[in-house]
Amino acid sequence: MATPLTADQLLTALRVEGITVVEYRDWREHNRNHMGTWGPVNGVVIHHTASSGTRDSVDLCYDGYDKLPGPLCHGVIDKEGVVHLVGNGRTNHAGLGDGAVLDAVINESALPRPTAKDTDGNVRFYGFECVNEGDGKDPWPAAQLEAIERVSAAICRAHGWGSGSVIGHKEWKNDKIDPLGFTMDGMRARVAVRLGSAPTPPSGNEPFPGADFFRNSPDSPVVAAMGRRLTAEGCSAYTEGPDSRWTDADRESYRRWQRKLGFTGCDADGWPGKSSWDALNVPRSS
Known part of the structure; x- marks a missing residue:
């Protein structure tokens, strides 16, 4: 029970x-x-x-x-x-x-x-x-x-x-x-x-590209696809876009997503992690 x-x-x-x-x-x-x-x-x-x-x-x-x-x-x-x-x-x-x-x-x-x-x-x-x-x-x-x-x-x-x-x-x-x-x-x-194993995203979703990917300020269609999903989830901090270049607006939007999932403190710092990324279900774009 x-x-x-x-x-x-x-x-x-x-x-x-x-x-x-x-x-x-x-x-x-x-x-x-x-x-x-x-x-x-x-x-x-x-x-x-x-x-x-x-x-x-x-x-x-x-x-x-x-x-x-x-x-x-x-x-x-x-x-x-x-x-x-x-x-x-x-x-x-x-x-x-x-x-x-x-x-x-x-x-x-x-x-x-x-x-x-x-x-x-x-x-x-x-x-x-x-x-x-x-x-x-x-x-x-x-x-x-x-x-x-x-x-x-x-x-x-x-x-x-x-x-x-x-x-x-x-x-x-x-x-x-x-x-x-x-x-x-x-x-x-x-x-x-x-x-019998850890949760995995559907095959049609973008796999987690790793934490360093975002910290290197990428210009990638993965970032734009992520931004569209954040917007759909009501977590947008964008004044324009989202587009393919990682910005502070992406990080703030992602922070809102982490908080929506219940993460707090350093676990809601706006830098994507695997569990929150898999939960976002970003469509494959790469």
């Missing part, structure tokens, strides 16, 4: 794991905490939305509907592998499931087939909805599957859990089929491999 991550801790965990994150509306305060407790937490539940289209799916998971008010999860994973955060706290995603399954998750042992509905999963689990029609025909792009793997690993890593803490909705409740189109045993195997 663990105390739930704060909003900032969740953001940092996801970004350090190399995930592109969109903060949707007032997700930090959007929850169902008035209906019951949130935590202690024990694992992650993966769902599919049974819908199509990123915007419609994100709106659905944020708002919910008459019989099931939102948020319906903590984050929505779209087909491009982007995670849209829609809730922070208790969310309406897991519902009543089998306490024997929860025990297996806590012990990271073999999962029994769910039969009972005696335990409130909204208390105990993070939930992520994945955009998919859930008909067995809608494809699961590689980028989306990788994002599911990275999201699961990020939360497990933050809490010190293993891959056995990740389950599908259908493994929690006997009347659910999601996620349909890949196996949870296969996904847990992927998560286990990822947890």
Whole structure:
């Protein structure tokens, strides 16, 4: 059992794991905490939305509907592998499931087939909805599957859990089929491999060029790409640009990014380091 991550801790965990994150509306305060407790937490539940289209799916998971008010999860994973955060706290995603399954998750042992509905999963689990029609025909792009793997690993890593803490909705409740189109045993195997090494950025991102690269005042497209990502994250200190030449504005912008990730003191001095760089997800430009 663990105390739930704060909003900032969740953001940092996801970004350090190399995930592109969109903060949707007032997700930090959007929850169902008035209906019951949130935590202690024990694992992650993966769902599919049974819908199509990123915007419609994100709106659905944020708002919910008459019989099931939102948020319906903590984050929505779209087909491009982007995670849209829609809730922070208790969310309406897991519902009543089998306490024997929860025990297996806590012990990271073999999962029994769910039969009972005696335990409130909204208390105990993070939930992520994945955009998919859930008909067995809608494809699961590689980028989306990788994002599911990275999201699961990020939360497990933050809490010190293993891959056995990740389950599908259908493994929690006997009347659910999601996620349909890949196996949870296969996904847990992927998560286990990822947890076996330090976080790495996606292959399409610019690898960390090293601390000395920036201290030598480079003129490089990498700097411009970094500046655009800092601007997108709301950390811009630029009065013009950004462009390819490293300037004091780049350093101040990067300092703001480090502080956004929760770094302080000499760890937020504006000089890029590997963990903060990997969390920024700078597109490859070199």
